[in-house]
Amino acid sequence: MLILDHLTHIYDHGTAMASTALDDISLVIPPGQFIGLIGHTGSGKSTLVQHLNGLLKPTSGNIYFNGADIHDDGYDKKHLRSKVGLVFQYPEHQLFEIDVFTDVCFGPKNLGLDKREIELRAYTALKQVGIDDEYFYQSPFELSGGQKRRVAIAGVLAMKPEILILDEPTAGLDPRGRDEILGQIALLKAETGITVILVSHSMEEVAKYVERIIVMNKNKIAYDDSPAKVFAEYKKLEEIGLSAPPMTYIMYALKEKGLAVDTKALTVETARDSILMALKIGNP
């Protein structure tokens, strides 16, 4: 359980270049949720997630992890970082070891675990992101872009976090790589039940997976609700430069024309079923 209490962050506080990146953010992140954090470039998403594991210190406000203030004196930040795993944008840029397996071991090794536990965790994490044994002893730099990224995610997973935060995990990947990564994450979530926060600027991308969407606009929280309720505001979303998934538009347009469809449908399949159903009722 992670609680953010009136968080404000100002970069270069007290200088001429001071700029507010977070403005009075309050959030509760209960265990086991799959959350999408959405906002435009520069809306403060990345700054926000860097507060969650204590990398940045808020200018004012508090963060509580499992009941303890993470900026209290003597609070074990390393422990926090193992429990709140943060995968940065382009995480493959942080790979450095001679082979994939050793690189994934880096995180658990820093936690001071014994060798068997480290290797077990690394193995499990690599399996969780779908990397086959044959790649384990290759240099991480020889892998494809999508594979590198999955190895980097495994590097964080190996610390066994309770909360996994992924900052734009699909940036720069082709559609196939994107679907693979998101599919793996959804699978991981289903298998382990950890909390996942997916940061993205695309509604469409997260719509399929998450159960809660937090929309950030101009360093504040604009919406915090279930996807269906957030997408119902699609006109207002456009005003802040975002858009609902294409299916939402179609369904709302159909409804406006008098067809009793379910506007919550997000995928082609559910939309088709809903349209067919509505047509059947309309013309028995």
Add this chain to the structure above:
Amino acid sequence: MIKDITLGQYYQTDSIIHRLDPRVKLVATVFFIISLFVVRGFTGFILAGLFLVFAIKLSKVPFKFMVRGMKAIIFLLLFAVVFNLFLTPGEPAVSFWKITITWEGIRLALTLTTRLIMLIMGSSVMTLTTTPNNLTDGMEKLMKPLGYIKVPVHEVVMMMSIALRFIPILFKETDKIMKAQIARGADFESGNLIKKAKSLVPLLVPLFISAFRRANDLAMAMEARCYRGGDHRTKMKPLVYKTRDRFAYLGMLIYLIITIFADRMIPL
């Protein structure tokens, strides 16, 4: 985390110093540094200090920024002070146990630190008020005569400007990689020297890789736009001296004459 290094960073604001021709600022900085090494007594240092404060005031860059740049050389300063204080022979001022501090040592330590501090501050005024592009434009123009003796001025300057341009990028990159590794439990702060050096590997390897990647991309982008060095290249905004630049040169000359003369006339 590493925002403290100001050398090579530009501070955006509008001031008379910002608007000066980069050649003026380059020449003035060089002469200011020369003046620091020509003067011997404190009269000269006081005058140089006044001149520096005047220039900083004119530049509208907060004084804090200049001081922040100092953190980078604090160890160098400490070394210089300690060595000069204890190892200069001469008339003893304080003496306890086996250590003697001489008047000459105090004087030397003081002059050295003043010189170093003013040197860094003086060059900071230049780099903080001049965009790297402008700076290298100025250098190119100033070094043009070297072209006659087959020095590839344009290429050298281009390399410098790219290097300068990469400083903030690499800082950002370092910050990012550092954070990413800290998120994986890395510890850059505690431990002895060997442990600290070892802990830099997860930072340096990705940093080098990213620097090479960026260099590669840049080279490709330049070639794609048919870049072929300095021959027959023209500038969109050629540098032209204005009245204020002439006055600045004059001001600098007056400063030099006054400082050096005063330093020789009134020894302190």
